[in-house]
Amino acid sequence: ETGVTQTPRHLVMGMTNKKSLKCEQHLGHNAMYWYKQSAKKPLELMFVYNFKEQTENNSVPSRFSPECPNSSHLFLHLHTLQPEDSALYLCASSRPLGQGNYGYTFGSGTRLTVV
């Protein structure tokens, strides 16, 4: 158990479907992140939330819609995705900058396949 839980672990969806990815942490962290990992590419930062406020949207298409209702939960709502959106979606959390060891704790990821 990493402390950051992502559900579902695997998801297959059609291009017209609407689905949501969920991330939950109980580490007392106040920053949460969505990353995308595609084959042979670096981990790509998608969104950053600090204290429930979105502080970064890394030019992500609007078919990806994040939601952070509180510091412990983060969602990624998916709508009309494309096959090239198939990837491993990783959630991470961290302490705010300046508060001790600054490292991210990652979840196990959701393996998304768009058909």
Add this chain to the structure above:
Amino acid sequence: DQQVKQNSPSLSVQEGRISILNCDYTNSMFDYFLWYKKYPAEGPTFLISISSIKDKNEDGRFTVFLNKSAKHLSLHIVPSQPGDSAVYFCAASALYYGGSQGNLIFGKGTKLSVKP
């Protein structure tokens, strides 16, 4: 334009020998560097970090070296064990500057295979 580069996609090492994983960066504002390890079907896990005020940090079998003038860091694993076989990601951050500069930027990863 990649700010953090891991130019070797894979590395194969014999058990007991040294594994050296390399990472280069381009952003001179980066002041904090981390290595993460990732097994299949799991998220990356933090391994070791180094601040730019140091040039070496050691934790058991793992040592990270930082050469600021060359904008290069490396991870040494001695001795290598089969359980070390995983993908290793280098990450960097401009912590001092804060804000979005403080977000971690990752490389593509290097897949290490340690053979018995």
